Amino acid sequence: MAVVSGNKLDALQIVTNGDLLLVKGKNFSMQWNLKEGSLKSLVYGKQEMLSNPKDMPAQPIFQAFRAPVDNDKSFGNWLAKDWKNNGMDAPKYTLESADWKQNEEGNIVINTVIRSSYIKGSIVSHAQFTVKKDGSIDAEYHFLPQGELPELPRLGIAMIFNKDLEQFSWYGYGPQESYSDRKASAQVGLWHSTVTEQLFDYPVPQESGNKEEVHLLTLTNAKGKGITVTALGKPFSASALHYSAQDLYQTAHSCDLVPRRDVILSIDAQQLGLGNSSCGPAVLKRYAIEKKEHTLYFHISPADKPLSAGTLSR
DSSP states (O other), X not given: OEEEEOSSTTSOEEEEETTEEEEEETTEEEEEETTTTEEEEEEETTEXXXXXXXXXXXXXXXXXXXXXXXXXXXXXXXXXXXXXHTTTTSOEEEEEEEEEEEOTTSOEEXXXXXXXXXXXEEEEEEEEEEEOTTSOEEEEEEEEEEESOOSOOEEEEEEEEOTTOOEEEEEEEESSOOBTTBOXXXXXXXXXXXXXXXXXXXXXXXXXXXXXXXXXXXXXXXXXXXXXXXXXSSOEEEEEESSOHHHHHTOSSGGGOOOOSSXXXXXXXXXXXXXXXXXXXXXXXXXXXXXXXXXXEEEEEEESSOOOHHHHHO
């Protein structure tokens, strides 16, 4: 075990123990596992924000799969069939590198490279996490599709949060779900809901609750404590559910769905549009995901009260 820390009151305390990196500061702590390239614990105040269910990969979890919507399964099941035949629902994750350093500002910088492999192609995720002295994290992702891949359902990550973070607020399109080619009926604004209310009760479970052009969101408990995620640069797509994409994909009828206690937050650089292939054309090219490098930037920080108009104006 090694301790690397300064003497200043505001300096980060750093403890390394094998592959584990513990970073502590005023009112926060977090633990990284460099063998997995994962964030195992995030404590703000005295509350653990994360959950680590045993049946889910190490987080943040790269995601390129969505539970097929009805349009994805029409006209010969073309998109859903392509995704299944290419193993999009069951990638093999390989950590190619992980390291950390302390920069001149005293922040901790963690770099990871993770490859998600499919039948004939892969997507490489280059991530840089900058942990600041206030406990906030700047996350910068670069997604690089390689090889033969079908039409991509999404490009983003998922994080799994404590069940107490049930209150969901966001500034972006709402209040209903929206997609890049299905948002004319929604409006940009500040919206409040719960995670439980985010699942639309489709007879056949499918992707649900997506919000387009989200600039920031909060997940908080009954006392208003939790996390804030803020877009850096362009806004992102997001959803907060008690189900993973695999939960929805593997359940045939909505009455058989069993909600998780955890909150699964998806943050996407882009999600595929819906198209009209149940009775018309497929997703138009401008709403599809080009097989080129995509970036995703966001900032995670503690929330000490629900999102409000006053928060947005600051």
